[in-house]
Amino acid sequence: MPELPEVETTRRGIAPHVEGREIVEVIVRQGRLRVPVPDDFVDRLVGSRIGPLARRAKYLLIPLRPAETDTPGGRREDAGAAGVEVPSSGTLLWHLGMSGSLRIARLGELPKKHDHIDLVFDDGGLLRYHDPRRFGFVDWLAGGVEQDPRLARLGPEPLSDPFDGERLYRLSRGRRMAVKPFLMDNEVVVGVGNIYAAEALFLAGIDPRRAAGRISLERYERLAAAVREVLAAAITQGGTTLRDFVSGTGEPGYFKQRLNVYGRHGQACRRCGGELRLVTLGQRASVFCIECQH
DNA sequence: ATTTGACCCTGCATGC
DNA sequence: TGCATGCAGGGTCAAA
Numbered sequence: 001m002p003e004l005p006e007v008e009t010t011r012r013g014i015a016p017h018v019e020g021r022e023i024v025e026v027i028v029r030q031g032r033l034r035v036p037v038p039d040d041f042v043d044r045l046v047g048s049r050i051g052p053l054a055r056r057a058k059y060l061l062i063p064l065r066p067a068e069t070d071t072p073g074g075r076r077e078d079a080g081a082a083g084v085e086v087p088s089s090g091t092l093l094w095h096l097g098m099s100g101s102l103r104i105a106r107l108g109e110l111p112k113k114h115d116h117i118d119l120v121f122d123d124g125g126l127l128r129y130h131d132p133r134r135f136g137f138v139d140w141l142a143g144g145v146e147q148d149p150r151l152a153r154l155g156p157e158p159l160s161d162p163f164d165g166e167r168l169y170r171l172s173r174g175r176r177m178a179v180k181p182f183l184m185d186n187e188v189v190v191g192v193g194n195i196y197a198a199e200a201l202f203l204a205g206i207d208p209r210r211a212a213g214r215i216s217l218e219r220y221e222r223l224a225a226a227v228r229e230v231l232a233a234a235i236t237q238g239g240t241t242l243r244d245f246v247s248g249t250g251e252p253g254y255f256k257q258r259l260n261v262y263g264r265h266g267q268a269c270r271r272c273g274g275e276l277r278l279v280t281l282g283q284r285a286s287v288f289c290i291e292c293q294h
Numbered sequence: 295a296t297t298t299g300a301c302c303c304t305g306c307a308t309g310c
Numbered sequence: 311t312g313c314a315t316g317c318a319g320g321g322t323c324a325a326a
Contacts, residue, residue: 002319002320003319003320006319034302034303034320034321034322058319058320058321095320095321096319096320097302097303097319097320097321098303098318098319098320098321099303099304099305099318099319099320100319114304131303131304132303132304132305133302133303133304133305133318133320134302134303134304135302135303135304135319135320135321136320150321174296175297176296176297177296177297177298184320186320186321193319193320194318194319194320195319240319242318242319243305243306243318243319245319282297282298283298283299283300285317
């Protein structure tokens, strides 16, 4: 489900409902995700207050600090006596995998199948994680987020300045792999998954099977512009809902209507009318127009 | 060093 | 109707 636009849509949707809230209860119904939910997850979170949400690649970052302390490193007076752990500052690293979604619900709304985790807030709202395939995960980071090995090696954000055609050109020299899996490599650029890689290559007129190392700088500049264009448009549309993606407030995304190639093999190219072809690249379905993409 | 394949898991569409 | 098969938005790891 979620590529960058869907994670960004989720972040924007849930932020107004979670930022500044205190977590008063955490319910883990199914902790066996791709990374198992840590044993001390509940203890660490209860009593924390949520700071401004961020996103890095397809990761949602949720900063937490102790709700009752005003000074960094301070201690709650009665904590020791009561034997209650005082939560410490940290960040939740949340990945939605293939089928995960986060949405806002109210206390009393019954969980459905595959609603694995609830964070319950002091205002009666809650953040509910749903993930049928359980390829997603949530982890708690104590230290610097950028030092985490999962984030340390990531390439630039596609909507940031360091991502451009020159970078694609430079990193692709000598690479024989097809350009589509190259574009989906998170060390090259983050957040470009199977849907938007196919769409960007169509917009740029590049055959997804072409060797990455045999594409000119000029064409990579077109590709970088196409990546930015398609991701920005998808964010504006609230992401792409293929099956069950919903924003943080339960709305589907409307970008599906704008897809030119993804999921349309056998249908007519919107530009030339030819039949769209399906090939497999890097074990991922790849649809393209043999007339419009070279 | 680069690239490929298996794997994590459930649900759905398809074909027999 | 049931059953087997293949495929799905992602990422990691081992092996070639």
